Amino acid sequence: MIRSLPRSRGYTMGYGLYVTLYFVFLFAPLAVTCVLAFNDSQFPSLPWKGFTLDWFLADLPARTGIFHDRGNLSSIFTSAQTAILVSALATLVGTCAAFLFEQEEFPLKGALYFLMLAPLVVPGVILGISILIAATTAGTFMEDVLGIDVGILRPGFWLVVLGQFSFITTFVTLVVSARLKKFDRTLEEAALNLGATRLEVIRYITLPFLRTAIIGAGAVAFLMSFENFNTTLFLVGSEPTLPINLYLQVRDGSTPVINAISFLLIVGTSLVACVNLYAGRKTEAS
């Protein structure tokens, strides 16, 4: 049954088989995507026609590798810009929120905390449309009443940033809060007794303690922003982010260049995830 108990052979083998099948199920779509990125064929399917790096490097009329594919490259660039901005903003505000909910007392704290959790249970699509509607209402108001045209309130880069920021901040808050809960507040009291101001305490004692959690939360925020689809779908303008751009290509038929992008994404995100995991384990140990 469990590792400390004797098990029958049939049970062990049956169970082992199930878990093996589960892992095959888990990795099959990723493995096949990666392998077909190197297939020398016009279509992302078998038969295997030999190994090629064309889908990364080629710049031919029939084949454009990812490194020469202007549309896809610019969407990667847009996604990276969005993700950097969103993760920076979300980390900043999320850390403020963690301090607010863990260390400050004020009226209606419970209600505000509940509100902070709300984005976790609101489907991404709804968050997208409600921000789209609100921005349009605000834009119309500006134009009708004040007579100014505010471009950032129309679907586009800034609206995507706002939309992703609105829910990713919640995740940052939860990660940083979890670390802040373990903080020994007598350290702060000691510093205050020795004449430090509250801001100095935060700057020299609390923030260094939170550093790894903040970096980890920032990395998670970056990944979440980079791969977000549901919220972005409604807010995107003429510059699509990578997931939106890939979606359009997958829907309308595709060439192995999508496999090449997927391969890079899988390798890239796995690396970030591993680094994050490793850093997280080191924090736990210390």
Add this chain to the structure above:
Amino acid sequence: MRLTLALFLTPVVLWLGLLIVLPHLDLLIMSFRMDPAFGDEGWSLENYHQFFAEPIYWLTFVRTAGYSVLVTLLTFLVSLPVAFYVTKVVARNTSRFLLTMLLLPFWVSELVRVYGWMILLRESGVLNHWLTALGITGAPVEMLYNDATMIMGLVYTSMLFMVVPLVSVLESLDDSLIEAACDLGAGPWTIMRTIVVPHCMPGIMSGAIVVFMLTLGNYLTPNLMGGKNSLWFTEQIYNQFIASFNWNQGAAFGFLLLALSSCIIWLGLRLTGQKLSRVVQ
């Protein structure tokens, strides 16, 4: 002291007020107004009336809710043995490694994972290539674009959100309870039913709530794997917004979906006596 409170409070209130509260209020208001192009401006229940008047709308709504429940149930059944294996059966060193392997695919964008399934399953896909090459099927079979595949895809995309809470509750289950039950003559099935599942209930519920919510609000997987006949309610919302440009109708649909997911989550929390703040961690 007051200065630091203001320093932390201001950005948080701006964030929640401007990006969470106001937009949802606006969504609600818009759903009660008529589109100027479709009729008189002013307050109206017409958008909600439309929802009940057109069977395609509410049938899709009911279908989406029903399938989301089914996906949640299937995800639980698939994930529990794996979570149990990783925490209780396999040697401790391997356990850490397997856990990392379990989480890794979920860092990769959902789109890439769905795309992987599409190249595996479609008519010209990898699976069909092998099946015909081995002579199991005469001609390629289209395995995409049906409800069963869509449900499989939805289970696949939500497994992580079930496995993680299950692993964390299983880690807190004392092995000696299982050993004692075994000494007293209980079989694996009895142990599962009377010890493991009751102990795991908080984890099961928190996983179920998250999986249900994400499935209900999913757009990509039903859209790419479900095909023309398997409509999902998020697609109806998208169509109202982008294709028909009837934002008022879309807002009503959005609000109905939000109400549905909130009700189910509230019910789940009530039934299991848990708090949202505990479930999400």
